[in-house]
Amino acid sequence: MKVTVHGAMCVASGNCGYVAAKVFRNREENGGYVELLDPNPPETEWEAVREAEYLCPSGTIQIEDRPIPSG
Numbered sequence: 001m002k003v004t005v006h007g008a009m010c011v012a013s014g015n016c017g018y019v020a021a022k023v024f025r026n027r028e029e030n031g032g033y034v035e036l037l038d039p040n041p042p043e044t045e046w047e048a049v050r051e052a053e054y055l056c057p058s059g060t061i062q063i064e065d066r067p068i069p070s071g
């Protein structure tokens with residue numbers, strides 16, 4: 001999974017850092033805007049990242065899922 005954020009679209013709702021704290025951070029001193037901590041999160045974080053993308057009210061979070069190689 002590859003994660004990108006289009007920071008200019010962020011409205012600092014804080015949802016992403018709440019549901020996926022290992023991948024996103026919303027620091028008060030940064031106005032609460034998203035900081036991407038891990039653009040290639042491990043599989044254990046994928047569910048949380050997908051939830052963050054779903055909950056993001058501004059479409060800031062983009063996820064690229066690579067197909068799992070077969071054979």
Ligand code: SF4
Binds near residue numbers: 013
């Ligand atoms: S959920 Fe979306 S709008 Fe809210 S802080 Fe995260 S990236 Fe920004």
